[in-house]
Amino acid sequence: MELAISALTGEVVSRFISFVVNRYHSSHAYSEEKQLERLQLLLLRARTVIEEADGRYITNSGMLAQLDILAEAMYRAYWALGAFRYRSLQETPMEEEQVSGSSPKRFRTVHGSARKKKVTYVLDLQGVLESLEYAVSSMTEFVILLGGCDRMLRRPYDAYLYNDNIMFGRHAEKQKLLNFVLQHGPPSGAPAVLPVIGGPAVGKRTLVAHVCKDERVSSQLSSILHLNGDSVSRLADHGSLLSGKVLVVLELVSDVDQEDWAKFCSTLASMDSGSKVIIISRCKSSEKLGTIKPIFLNTLPYEEFSYLFKTLAFGSEDSAQHPQLARIADEMARELHSDWSLIAANLRADVMRRNLNLHFWLCMLSRMRRFVERNFSMFGEHPQLLVLRCHQIDVTDFLHSYSPLRIVPSCTTGSSRTEITEERQLLPNVRLGDLVADPGARPQGDFNVVSWESRVPPYTSFVHFVPSCAPGVAEDTPLPGRKRSAVYL
Numbered sequence: 001m002e003l004a005i006s007a008l009t010g011e012v013v014s015r016f017i018s019f020v021v022n023r024y025h026s027s028h029a030y031s032e033e034k035q036l037e038r039l040q041l042l043l044l045r046a047r048t049v050i051e052e053a054d055g056r057y058i059t060n061s062g063m064l065a066q067l068d069i070l071a072e073a074m075y076r077a078y079w080a081l082g083a084f085r086y087r088s089l090q091e092t093p094m095e096e097e098q099v100s101g102s103s104p105k106r107f108r109t110v111h112g113s114a115r116k117k118k119v120t121y122v123l124d125l126q127g128v129l130e131s132l133e134y135a136v137s138s139m140t141e142f143v144i145l146l147g148g149c150d151r152m153l154r155r156p157y158d159a160y161l162y163n164d165n166i167m168f169g170r171h172a173e174k175q176k177l178l179n180f181v182l183q184h185g186p187p188s189g190a191p192a193v194l195p196v197i198g199g200p201a202v203g204k205r206t207l208v209a210h211v212c213k214d215e216r217v218s219s220q221l222s223s224i225l226h227l228n229g230d231s232v233s234r235l236a237d238h239g240s241l242l243s244g245k246v247l248v249v250l251e252l253v254s255d256v257d258q259e260d261w262a263k264f265c266s267t268l269a270s271m272d273s274g275s276k277v278i279i280i281s282r283c284k285s286s287e288k289l290g291t292i293k294p295i296f297l298n299t300l301p302y303e304e305f306s307y308l309f310k311t312l313a314f315g316s317e318d319s320a321q322h323p324q325l326a327r328i329a330d331e332m333a334r335e336l337h338s339d340w341s342l343i344a345a346n347l348r349a350d351v352m353r354r355n356l357n358l359h360f361w362l363c364m365l366s367r368m369r370r371f372v373e374r375n376f377s378m379f380g381e382h383p384q385l386l387v388l389r390c391h392q393i394d395v396t397d398f399l400h401s402y403s404p405l406r407i408v409p410s411c412t413t414g415s416s417r418t419e420i421t422e423e424r425q426l427l428p429n430v431r432l433g434d435l436v437a438d439p440g441a442r443p444q445g446d447f448n449v450v451s452w453e454s455r456v457p458p459y460t461s462f463v464h465f466v467p468s469c470a471p472g473v474a475e476d477t478p479l480p481g482r483k484r485s486a487v488y489l
Contacts, residue, residue: 035129036084039077042132046074049139049146054171056149057216059179064172066142071171072301073135079303080128082310083330086323153215168308170207173295177211180292181247181276182220190268191248191275195290197282198297200388201341204280205460207297208249220274221245229253233260235267242267245274252281261289299337305345306333312349317356328361335368340384343462347452351433363400364436371398399435405442407449408465424448424465444468 053067180194198204211217212224222244227235229252235242248268256264268277279286287294300308310319310329319326329352336345352364374397375383383393387409396405428443432451435441451462 032125035125036081039081039125039129039132042129042136043074043077043081045136046070046077046132049136049143050074050171053142053146054174055152056146057152057178057182058146058149058175059183060145063142063145064175066139067175068172070135070139070142071169071304073132075301075304075307077128077132078307079330080125082306082319082326084125085320086327169300169304170203170297173207173297174210176295177207177278178214178217181211181217181278184274190265190291191271191277193268193277193279193289193291195279195281195286195294196297197284197286197294199299200282201343202297202299203342204297205251206454208278208280212247212249217247221247223247224249227251229256232256233263235264242271244272246271247275248277250277250279252279252283252286255283255285256289300342302334302337305337306330308342309333309336309345309349312346313352314356315353322356324358325356325361328358328365332365332368339372339382343452344384346454347432350452351436354433354437367398367400371395373397399439403442405466407451408467410462410464429463 050067050071053063058064058067177194177196180192196204196208218224223242224247225242226249228250232250235248250264268275279289299305306329309332310326313329313332314322314325319329332348332352333345336348348364348368352361355361371394372383374394375381375386378394379386379391381389381391386393390409392406392408394404394406396403399405427447429448429450430441430443432449435449445468447466448463449466451464453462454460
């Protein structure tokens, strides 16, 4: 009898525990589902406010600070929403043994970290939801004041997502630069000078070009004059263009000579009231040349960078319908954000958008890693740093080519950022994306490779020289240590 009672008691307890566990999981799943619904509604509200703000002229500095807070919370929420959709995917083999002949590696989850930089991005759905909820609830006064701001004639920034020809992000910076150009200066005195300072390829020239093409800016200015550091002392030579309200855009790649700057300022003093000067520079020392507080452009936050990269990589496709590809895109964005630039992100997204195939995207991620490792091994530096020094880089691994292929980066600055001599103009041009898709498209002999062509002003093209044979390497000699792949794309 006691044995039967003990067995019955054990069964009851077991069923009770199972019931409690099931209720907990059911309640937890329901709670997460409600959180996701709430997050999507808040994202819609945040995106609506940001798009409307991006289409208006905002002069209130407090509103611009609020806009920055809302944008940061929105992009973080977009990242969390995407990560939540693929978090249930189990770790799967990266199949690099098929791609590169190396030993099997595991694909890292959202909790993984980029190589070398052990930064962990933890998915905290509740925390993201609370952050966005607070940011949206604090925008009541912002929305009311926004209704009193003049509307721009151009289309809102989100058209960039579809047309790929309008600048992405930098909401507050765009408004600050617009306010500087449009505000009325004192009736007398030299033009105001605003430095725009940031690292390489963060969008300084794109930001200035975006402002220069604004309808209200072009209607108030008689001319826009673009100069580089070599022509600082020769501003007076453009006398015919200095009448009326003029915007001078000066691009500096190094510290300016004090005597040249004195001549430049002397010419500025004679210009009409309302003229302005924008300095574009990588050098922190350029801050002292300004008459007002500079605009500093930093690398986009990871969540915003990831949002941009996935938008570019998926094109018109919905990333939510491709959770495995979205996970790879996040991995790629994390590594690009750590060591690369927006140019590299656009280049890789352009290639990946052509083929929304899981194996192809895994190959691209593997190739990028081998490409970085190869250049570290050969030259002792990351390829991005080599490009900045105009040093040749080896792209054999990235292009999946069996003949050594090295690119000699161009180093000139200006509207086209090309360095094409008369002799090089006769060489064939090939898009780098076409070479990645089909290494057989490589021409015989020397040629120019177009790594990327921007579709936003100032429409920069990045054209580099490719010699017929890598220096010091015979044409038919494979690079040491390169493993032949069993998979051909």
